[in-house]
Amino acid sequence: ALYNGLQKVAAVTIDDPELDQSAAAQLAKLKSALQQYTSAPDNVTFAQSAVKAAKDVAVSLNDSTTTVQKARAEADAEMATSVRTINELLAQFEQVNTAIVKGTTAGADVTDHLDMRDSILSKLSQEVGITFTTRANNDMVVYTDSGVT
DSSP states (O other): HHHHHHHHHHHHTTOOOOOOTTTHHHHHHHHHHHHHHHHOOHHHHHHHHHHHHHEEEEEHHHHHHHHHHHHHHHHHHHHHHHHHHHHHHHHHHHHHHHHHHHHHHHOOHHHHHHHHHHHHHHHHHSSSOOEEEOGGGOOOOEEEESSSS
């Protein structure tokens, strides 16, 4: 989510003075226009150019702000979706893991449940980095890469 957002921000070239629409390029144009106007304050054309350049800076900054806000909203939505998915997978994991422990304790065949648990762990690992440890009775505990259980 964050990477995609940063890619979108970079795509609008906020800080690339080589590209005409970037805020940096617009600021450079404003600086140049103001320098021209300062050298001849009675020149109406220079004054109009400075005003236009200032407006262009404002438009560029507003466009950049809109892009950043949109990227943030999309990243927030993607994170919320990921959190929901993780919570759903953890709930499924808990149910299946409990069935495995009970089945193992009772001496039942838990092969299907073990496969389901492996599938859940695979999906979970696509959302967040995990490690896991198998304990007695095929009980399993899952940790995030940061160590959270």
